[in-house]
Amino acid sequence: MNISEMKQALAGLAAVTFRLPDGTYLPAHFHVTEVGRVSKHFIDCGGVERRETVANFQLWEAGDYDHRLAPQKLLHILQLSERILGPEDLAIEVEYQQATIGRFGLDFDGTDFVLTAKHTACLAQDACGIPADLLALPQVQAAGCAPGGGCC
Template sequence: MILSEFKAALSAHPDSNLVFVFDDGDTIPADFHVTEVGHVVKTFVDCGGEKRVAESCQLQVWVAANDPEHRLSAGKLASILELAREIVPSDELPVEVEYEGCVISQYQVSGAEFRDGAIRFSLVDKHTDCLAKEACGLEGANCCGGSGDGCC
């Protein structure tokens, strides 16, 4: 999901609560705070020697130990995103969420659905990949030795 789509979901239901839902159906606790909005730029060289740049709009989500009644409305998050306009250069950037469960992890926001009075944002895991499969002699290979069964 790109930032313009994320903002559109927020503006369609500004008084609604927000829910971030993982692939397995678990959710980030409802009393989360969005503590940062950032423009993340990763400049790197892949294993085939090609220079690449990846950009995203990253929301850092944090749950306080002593604020169980806190709820962030869609309108409030929209206003936080508005404050970040000067550092986030484009609404075409993909949106990612950084959250600390057992470890700090980053998730791609894959979609939004309005249900039961809340905007439910779907989070999907990010995965590593070889970006230079041809240069590495791995054309058509999947993880787990090319079995095609998905990742181990």
């Protein structure tokens, strides 16, 4: 989901809700504590230089159980962040504290903002010599399937 898609989704909502990949909801009293521009400049294992830039949202919950973030308030936060984010329609990445800080993608199902699982991957598969049948293994394992488990 990009910034423009989030703004469009917020315009039609009465309440802002976020759902984790396992289906549980963030507590209704969550806060958006940061909105920032995060740039990553790196080299992959094949020697290719790459750059990625995302809009990063940090979600946090405290003991203020009466707190509710209204859609208009989140739109206002997005407007305030425009000078930091710049004119690009950046993809949104969400940070949320669990056992450690989790990083998620973001989607919208028409009612809820859905935090989506992110996975690592080899960006230089041709240079690493990884057989094609092993490339999907991490995603298969994430779905609850493991080698020797009879589901693959």
